[in-house]
Amino acid sequence: MSAPFCASQTFSADCPSRLLFDQIADKWSMMVLKVLDDGPLRFNTIKRSIEGITQKALTQCLRRLERNGLLERRVIPVSPVAVEYEISPLGRSLQKPFAALYGWTLENMEAVETAREAFDARQGAAIAAE
Amino acid sequence: MSAPFCASQTFSADCPSRLLFDQIADKWSMMVLKVLDDGPLRFNTIKRSIEGITQKALTQCLRRLERNGLLERRVIPVSPVAVEYEISPLGRSLQKPFAALYGWTLENMEAVETAREAFDARQGAAIAAE
DNA sequence: CCGTATCCAGCCCGATACTG
């Protein structure tokens, strides 16, 4: 067993999970997968579902997700062209860990906010004391 | 209940979980928390545990984690100064969803790699066909 | 040892315009 699986407490640069993590944990992927949870959607429908995403960012995100096998892109030859995006089984398997993370943010954002205010107060006091 | 909790299938720009997600899902946070899993460590020990991280990046990451209440920073007044970082209960609660995500990457990176090769082959073929 | 400060290159991202 010599695979670089980031054993114990060191993360080598060539650990595959690091490379993969960068691919899936970007700003938009989690939301895109969640939006596609209960059925295929078209490009602009997805875009409208995620406030603030630009066309370019969504295109890039969808391409990466498709390349990594997390969703499937299907062109429907009508006029004007329609394109459907559907989550793949692999993508569906990723939703569970994503849901856990999303749940954590909902449960703990108040605690984080409190910590943040305390930290900023400490910083402010430290600066004022100079 | 009118809080903007990203109900159903739309993600509004002011959804708190979006803001929080950006804070915790950066390139290094997950690894830092994992490294601190079984006890406090000092700055350079953490740095050596994560290959490729720069001093600046680690400093920024630790600051953000501290600000969000996920770890505690303790200065030990010896000479030269020693600083210990210890995961907080809040940070510990985040390890579980992180572990799920990390586990997913380990389990599925082969499938992703296969999908990636298939995608690239399709792209190559499409370009060659022009 | 544990940082902060500064500088600079690279890329990312949004805005815009255009195509099939």
Place this chain on the structure above:
DNA sequence: CAGTATCGGGCTGGATACGG
């Protein structure tokens, strides 16, 4: 409708030097 192409500014991230 679903993209691609291009361009410019901002922000990040690395290298280096310095301070407590």
